[in-house]
Amino acid sequence: MKTIIGLEIHVQLSTATKLFCGCSTDYRDDEPNTHCCPICLGLPGALPRLNRKAVEYGLSVAKALNMKVPEVSEFARKNYFYPDLPKAYQITQYDKPLAVEGTVEIEDDEGHEKIVRITRVHLEEDPGRLVHVTGSSKYSLVDYNRSGIPLLEIVTEPDLRSPQEARRFLNKLRAILEYLGVFDGDREGALRVDANISLEGSERVEVKNISSYKGVEKALTFEVTRQKNLLRRGQKVVRETRHFMEGRGITTSARGKEEEYDYRYFPEPDLQPLRVADWMEKIKLPELPTARKNRFMEQYGISLNHARTLTGDPKLADFYEHVAPVDPILSATWVADILLGELNYRDMSISAVPPERFMELLALLRSGTITDKAGVQVLREMLNACAAGKPCEAPATIVKRENLAKAAGDEFTAIVQAVLAANPQAVSDYRAGKKGALNFLVGQVMKETRGRADPRELGRIVAECIDKSEV
Ligand SMILES: Nc1ncnc2c1ncn2[C@@H]1O[C@H](COP(=O)(O)OP(=O)(O)OP(=O)(O)O)[C@@H](O)[C@H]1O
Ligand SMILES: [Mg+2]
Ligand SMILES: [Mg+2]
Structure with missing residues (x-):
């Protein structure tokens, strides 16, 4: 009907x-x-x-x-x-x-x-x-x-x-x-x-x-x-x-x-x-949502869905255009998919977020200094401070204080080695050709680093470590 x-x-x-x-x-x-x-x-x-x-x-x-x-x-x-x-x-x-x-x-x-x-x-x-x-x-x-x-x-x-x-x-x-x-x-x-x-x-x-x-x-x-x-x-x-x-x-x-x-x-x-x-x-019109949506797709190369979301509110669209220079696609994902959700959850408006601070966060993500998971943690710290009426801390300060930088170098190798040493059965299973064993080891490293390792790279790194350790 x-x-x-x-x-x-x-x-x-x-x-x-x-x-x-x-x-x-x-x-x-x-x-x-x-x-x-x-x-x-x-x-x-x-x-x-x-x-x-x-x-x-x-x-x-x-x-x-x-x-x-x-x-x-x-x-x-x-x-x-x-x-x-x-x-x-x-x-x-x-x-x-x-x-x-x-x-x-x-x-x-x-x-x-x-x-x-x-x-x-x-x-x-x-x-x-x-x-x-x-x-x-x-x-x-x-x-x-x-x-x-x-x-x-x-x-x-x-x-x-x-x-x-x-x-x-x-x-x-x-x-x-x-x-x-x-x-x-x-x-x-x-x-x-x-x-x-x-x-x-x-x-x-x-x-x-x-x-x-x-x-x-x-x-x-x-x-x-x-x-x-x-x-x-x-x-x-x-x-x-x-x-x-x-x-x-x-x-x-x-x-x-x-x-x-x-x-x-x-x-x-x-x-x-x-x-x-x-x-x-004599009436002159500004750029309207549909025109702005089309321009966003063309100028920044972002998806229709992102463009639609970002232009749904002029304040949000302005915010995006402010932070887009860091990296248009990464910015679209972080504003439309992550920031918006966190704002809604806190019943906060986009005007409460200082764009400069958000750009610093995007830069940390872009350079690979922190993982996506750590990025969300940093963002939450930032927003909680804003919501409480406190000044928004620099993302880099939060990363340092909370020890959120991506695990790298000696520290990282030490963690992987420790996980391998603690799980000899999984290591030999992997050597025997069981793919699942690698996932298990990766999971253990993720747990030890509390999300500070990049899951996309981790499988390769753990496999390399196993190969390098005694053959
Ligand atoms: N069959 C229908 N089903 C649902 N909505 C309808 C239907 N026919 C008309 N409408 C809608 O009802 C509204 C009609 O409003 P209109 O102002 O013409 O009449 P009204 O409601 O009787 O008057 P008013 O509310 O101004 O006193 C319009 O939004 C119209 O789209
Ligand atoms: Mg009516
Ligand atoms: Mg009326």
Whole structure:
């Protein structure tokens, strides 16, 4: 049964000030209701003044998503009565959005390139935030710091075919937004999604206001199962809005009147229509993820998978380009396959890693001073220090202190000799032609050197030592 998914994504644009007033958008650590004025509080008589930067950001997203812009775009009032919006209407866009008909390229579940069509993007203001206080007396508080933050709503066509595909789409979209510098992905609630899902031939359900990528995938996975089970039991899926309960990973019906609500949209009389077609021509785009991915493969000779991973986040891509001169391929492996995993494990961001120190580590690996295994140990020491807020030690210092340099010279020969002497049976088995005996001896040397010997060279060296010792 075909799964059909379409997303409506609300992105908080990272402008310095709000959409229709000069209040600062940087309110995260501040007291409630300290970033407000008569305009974003919606007091009678206050007039909106459009933030030019927000329109530019919106248009650059439209351009990056290959969208068409109309001659003229217009704001509209969406009327509803709720405490998160004291003026009783949201300024948004309705029949004349900023742009229409775009595309985003993603990978489908088989790993093939696929196009997801974008229906439209439009600007609107974020409402205030309600905090529901429960306890002996139940009441709600409202914080208008968020009221008037510019949102860009991005609506997709129902082109996504699985919850995993939806998540990959969101990752790609987030990468594009971060490359454009219009969005701060680290901010909580900076991206909120309404996920629409149906099984072919059935009604669709809309899961509202999911605030994480993982949440979108989880909510959709839950819905696929729920809807399939309904149909299996001979029941019908009803068209409805549902809420996602992040903690429990389930969706619940929100059957309310809001679905049939008539918003009585009409053009916003206090704002001029925008001539966006002319404006669009002046918008310049930076290099975007797909272009950067292709350049990485060409310029550094790295694999598609590495290029994809490394360009998924502009900070990661910058980091890679910084350290690549040591050795592009070795760097790609160490950043994409090893560093990323260690960062995720510690819930650390790439910005916490000093690239110069990482280059020193790469140089030690490249020169063969340490083995891969010891390299991972050094990296862990470095990251643990960073995570604890301590300065990052030089890799060479860690290597010295922990005695991690590759076993070499006399020290190494002594270890091999000692292992051979301690295992005469294995040595004679090897001489008698048993290949397995060599592996055993190599394993013993690895154990003695605690990973400081290079397993790739070790077999040859041990064999040589046996040949050289008395024949
Ligand atoms: N059969 C379907 N199955 C799943 N998703 C669908 C289906 N048809 C449409 N969609 C998706 O649902 C969304 C439709 O959003 P649209 O804004 O047009 O309608 P709405 O949800 O009724 O309105 P709004 O949420 O803005 O009040 C789009 O993302 C679209 O891709
Ligand atoms: Mg909307
Ligand atoms: Mg909707």
